[in-house]
Amino acid sequence: xxxxxxxxxxxxxxxxxxxxxxxxxxxxxxxxxxxxxxxxxxxxxxxxxxxxxxxxxxxxxxxxxxxxxxxxxxxxxxxxxxxxxxxxxxxxxxxxxxxxxxxxxxxxxxxxxxxxxxxxxxxxxxxxxxxxxxxxxxxxxxxxxxxxxxxxxxxxxxxxxxxxxxxxxxxxxxxxxx
Numbered sequence: 001x002x003x004x005x006x007x008x009x010x011x012x013x014x015x016x017x018x019x020x021x022x023x024x025x026x027x028x029x030x031x032x033x034x035x036x037x038x039x040x041x042x043x044x045x046x047x048x049x050x051x052x053x054x055x056x057x058x059x060x061x062x063x064x065x066x067x068x069x070x071x072x073x074x075x076x077x078x079x080x081x082x083x084x085x086x087x088x089x090x091x092x093x094x095x096x097x098x099x100x101x102x103x104x105x106x107x108x109x110x111x112x113x114x115x116x117x118x119x120x121x122x123x124x125x126x127x128x129x130x131x132x133x134x135x136x137x138x139x140x141x142x143x144x145x146x147x148x149x150x151x152x153x154x155x156x157x158x159x160x161x162x163x164x165x166x167x168x169x170x171x172x173x174x175x176x177x178x
Contacts, residue, residue, distance in 0.1 A: 004030065004169055006155040007044040007148060014156035019148040020141070023047050026162070033170045046082030047148060053079050053095070054140055057133060062098060063125035070114050071102055088143040090136045098130065 013022030027048045030040060037045060056065040069075050076099065083092040102110065105128070113124040148154060157165065 001039065002169075002172060003039055004035070004041045004044070005153065006165070007041055007047065007151055007153050008162055008165060009148070009154065009156050010162060011156045011158055014149075017145055017149075019145050019154075020047065020051050023148060024051060026166070029166060030170070033166070035170065041153060042078075043082070043085065043151060043153065046078050046085065047144065049075060049079040050082040050086065050140075050144060053083075054091075054144075062130050062133075063128040064118070066098075066102065066128050067114060067118055067125070071110065086140070086143050086147045088138050088140045090138045091133070091140045094130070094133055094136075097132075101130075102128070 007023055008026045009019050009022035013019055023044055027040060027044060031037070040048075052069075053065060056068060060068075080092075080095055080099065083095050086092075109124060113121050113128070119125075155165075
């Protein structure tokens with residue numbers, strides 16, 4: 001199976017500490033080009049998932065993250081692996097706590113929440129919500145940027161080089177499709 005071999009970012013993003021957003025742009029472009037998630041660089045994709053978790057948590061809360069992801073186990077495992085790799089202990093432990101909490105939640109109640117219209121089951125959402133992250137002293141975004149910056153597979157290139165690398169990858173036959 002083919003796999004994108006880089007965490008690809010623009011040189012500008014590298015210089016301006018915007019690695020997370022540059023990685024997200026590359027992942028979004030690859031996905032829009034019909035590259036499957038399992039063909040993406042695993043750490044690039046876990047970075048993407050961690051950012052989605054962090055952004056949703058900060059903007060909409062934990063219950064919204066659980067709802068929006070439908071608590072899909074593979075996505076949760078990828079996000080957990082990314083948090084662990086980044087090494088931010090507070091957010092990793094917080095996420096692990098949520099995994100345990102959701103596992104203890106009644107399957108019927110969780111399914112009811114995940115299949116309802118968003119925001120309609122406030123009583124269940126309030127049971128899933130956890131505001132502990134608001135008191136954290138660590139900076140997940142800074143830790144995430146540093147992890148990407150120091151990743152051995154990070155490749156910072158010009159936009160033209162980026163387009164060429166992505167085009168070459170997208171035009172490569174997937175051996176499983178032959």
